[in-house]
Amino acid sequence: MKIAVFAISFASVDRALSALDFLMQPGVVAAEATVKALADAGVKAANDINIVKVPAGMDFIVSLGGDGTFLRAAAWSGASGVPVAGVNMGHLGYLAAFTPAELQSLPRLLAEGRYQLQRRSLLEVRFPERVALPSGFWPYAVNEVSFLRLDSASMIDVVVEIDGRRLATYSGDGLIVSTPTGSTGYNLSVGGPLIQPGVEAWSISPIAPHALTMRPLVVSDRSVLSVRTNCRTSSFRLCLDSRAVSLPAKTRIEIRKAPFAVNVILRSERTFADALRDKLHWGVGNYE
Numbered sequence: 535m536k537i538a539v540f541a542i543s544f545a546s547v548d549r550a551l552s553a554l555d556f557l558m559q560p561g562v563v564a565a566e567a568t569v570k571a572l573a574d575a576g577v578k579a580a581n582d583i584n585i586v587k588v589p590a591g592m593d594f595i596v597s598l599g600g601d602g603t604f605l606r607a608a609a610w611s612g613a614s615g616v617p618v619a620g621v622n623m624g625h626l627g628y629l630a631a632f633t634p635a636e637l638q639s640l641p642r643l644l645a646e647g648r649y650q651l652q653r654r655s656l657l658e659v660r661f662p663e664r665v666a667l668p669s670g671f672w673p674y675a676v677n678e679v680s681f682l683r684l685d686s687a688s689m690i691d692v693v694v695e696i697d698g699r700r701l702a703t704y705s706g707d708g709l710i711v712s713t714p715t716g717s718t719g720y721n722l723s724v725g726g727p728l729i730q731p732g733v734e735a736w737s738i739s740p741i742a743p744h745a746l747t748m749r750p751l752v753v754s755d756r757s758v759l760s761v762r763t764n765c766r767t768s769s770f771r772l773c774l775d776s777r778a779v780s781l782p783a784k785t786r787i788e789i790r791k792a793p794f795a796v797n798v799i800l801r802s803e804r805t806f807a808d809a810l811r812d813k814l815h816w817g818v819g820n821y822e
Contacts, residue, residue: 535645537562538586538616540607541571541598541623549623549634550575553598556637557583565589565610568598589616594644594799598637600624601719605775608654608676608796617651619644619799628718628813631800649799652731654715655755656792659774665785674792675774677716681763682708682741682771684780689744691764696757707742711759711789715798716775718814726750728816730806759789 539557544550550572557564563584564572572579589595589611597607597620604620604627611618620630621637632640643649657675661667683690692709694701712721714729717737722728726739727750736757739750753759762784763770769780772787810816 535561535593535641536591537594537596537641537644538565538589538592539563539568539596539598540565540603540610541568542603542606543571543599544575544577545623547575547577549598550577552634552637554579556596556640559638559641562641563592565595567606567610589614592616594619596621596637596640597630598623599630600627601629602776604629605676608798609672609674609775611796612672612674613794615794615797617797617799619649626813628809629715629798631804644799648802650802650804652798652800653795654731654798655713655734655795657711657713657736657774658790658792659772660788660790662786662788665781668779671779672777673774675716676713676796677719677775678710678712678721678773679789680708680710680720680741680771680773681761682773682778683765684767684770686767688766690770692740693762693764694738695760696753698758698760701738702748704740704748705744706740706748708740709761710737710739710741711761712737712739713755718810721750724750727752728810755791757790761787761789 563586569579595616595618597604607618621632622630657679659673681692689705692704710721714731714733717729721737721739724739724741726737734755735752736755740748765783769782771778772781
């Protein structure tokens with residue numbers, strides 16, 4: 535069994551040393567980002583630690599950090615299908631099912647199959663017209679694709695078509711298209727609905743809409759969305775999870791379901807309701 539450890543930073547030297555101890559176990563290797571994170575924390579990786587550039591050939595990926603790290607690990611996994619287990623070394627860690635205290639025993643749990651595997655869909659963005667994109671741009675999002683105005687007082691109009699038919703023009707600070715996985719993130723903070731993982735749907739949620747009639751909408755993830763922005767500035771921000779790029783106004787973007795999924799490792803007894811109660815304190819009574 536081969537496990538690749540993925541991390542982008544460590545909050546303390548103790549956490550970095552714990553990660554280094556984990557890397558010394560048989561069959562455990564480090565992603566390049568992990569070695570850099572250890573160095574940034576003041577911990578030098580041992581010479582006998584194996585380093586991998588791509589997840590090919592790995593059985594599992596272990597993400598050490600919060601939700602941001604987990605999303606980066608999912609992007610590193612890409613279309614490989616290698617399952618990702620999150621160890622919460624951050625704050626909320628909604629996507630990370632395991633605690634730092636469980637890190638050293640995690641290989642045994644994985645080897646014995648004492649976990650459940652959930653396939654999480656992704657969003658894919660496409661550009662029907664030629665547009666300049668940063669080198670290495672990854673056109674997929676695990677949580678959401680958001681359209682945001684630049685830092686100015688002006689609103690942005692986001693014109694949305696669904697399957698070739700006009701849906702609406704959303705005027706305000708922007709718009710979020712979220713997967714079920716991302717429904718508990720940015721989508722939730724703007725009043726979007728919670729969607730149980732596995733439901734084949736997306737949420738379209740406006741950010742600070744100018745019209746009170748504009749409310750979040752749930753649509754099938756088999757749909758194809760066509761999105762175009764209008765604004766007083768010459769450009770807007772397109773964000774895929776935590777990755778942002780500035781694009782010219784009126785750039786046309788298509789959003790569809792990605793042809794692959796991310797396999798997320800959870801505790802065998804874990805349910806969606808458990809995560810909502812434990813992480814978000816959702817529906818917890820006064821006497822619980």
